[in-house]
Amino acid sequence: xxxxxxxxxxxxxxxxxxxxxxxxxxxxxxxxxxxxxxxxxxxxxxxxxxxxxxxxxxxxxxxxxxxxxxxxxxxxxxxxxxxxxxxxxxxxxxxxxxxxxxxxxxxxxxxxxxxxxxxxxxxxxxxxxxxxxxxxxxxxxxxxxxxxxxxxxxxxxxxxxxxxxxxxxxxxxxxxxxxxxxxxxxxxxxxxxxxxxxxxxxxxxxxxxxxxxxxxxxxxxxxxxxxxxxxxxxxxxxxxxxxxxxxx
Ligand SMILES: Cc1cc2nc3c(=O)[nH]c(=O)nc-3n(C[C@H](O)[C@H](O)[C@H](O)COP(=O)(O)O)c2cc1C
Numbered sequence: 001x002x003x004x005x006x007x008x009x010x011x012x013x014x015x016x017x018x019x020x021x022x023x024x025x026x027x028x029x030x031x032x033x034x035x036x037x038x039x040x041x042x043x044x045x046x047x048x049x050x051x052x053x054x055x056x057x058x059x060x061x062x063x064x065x066x067x068x069x070x071x072x073x074x075x076x077x078x079x080x081x082x083x084x085x086x087x088x089x090x091x092x093x094x095x096x097x098x099x100x101x102x103x104x105x106x107x108x109x110x111x112x113x114x115x116x117x118x119x120x121x122x123x124x125x126x127x128x129x130x131x132x133x134x135x136x137x138x139x140x141x142x143x144x145x146x147x148x149x150x151x152x153x154x155x156x157x158x159x160x161x162x163x164x165x166x167x168x169x170x171x172x173x174x175x176x177x178x179x180x181x182x183x184x185x186x187x188x189x190x191x192x193x194x195x196x197x198x199x200x201x202x203x204x205x206x207x208x209x210x211x212x213x214x215x216x217x218x219x220x221x222x223x224x225x226x227x228x229x230x231x232x233x234x235x236x237x238x239x240x241x242x243x244x245x246x247x248x
Pocket of ligand 1 (some may be wrong): 140163
């Protein structure tokens, strides 16, 4: 068993890493990280997640271009190409269809189940990686081109890509992003809407964070508007439907 940091300390130290050393991840370390993912809880023991390890440089470049659609064509996400390992986590019902060709994967619940399981497994992978001194970042931007990515990775019917992950040895320390206070996100027994004063205070905390980190004037409310007050990946529904999901 490899030496690792305790789970709580690792989780509390999280920050997304987007700049990596050239150093590869040792096989034993990589295998341990994947083993941690394998042991993640899974809905109804369905084990409906597959991981595609993308080692092919040309495919990495194509995935980086797929991600770029998020920035109106601006090619960011250099870390998709430069990280030691790039993983794509897929919601996968192909093994279930193998045993039960009449499995009703078209219920929206099945896709939700797969997406939840992906998140749980992927977070296990990232936490294990961080506990071993690696860093990483989730890549949701690959959903800017789910059909193209699906083609690139040869995903069959019943399998859709949900999120990617860059992993490697960190080559920067971006610091931690301040989170909403526990008091705002945790209620007891009955949902408690956040107070405007608490939200405004947090908005200022985020503004301060961006000012200190990048000398830019950006607050959380603006980020929300930038992300949610626009058309959001309209091709997702027809794509997942083309793979057999979310028809009812
Ligand atoms: C599902 C998911 C998708 C994400 N997609 C991207 C992405 O495409 N590109 C990126 O640079 N960061 C991505 N992130 C990282 C978030 O931006 C980051 O977790 C968030 O800003 C909080 O920062 P922290 O992880 O450093 O605490 C993603 C995170 C999650 C959970």
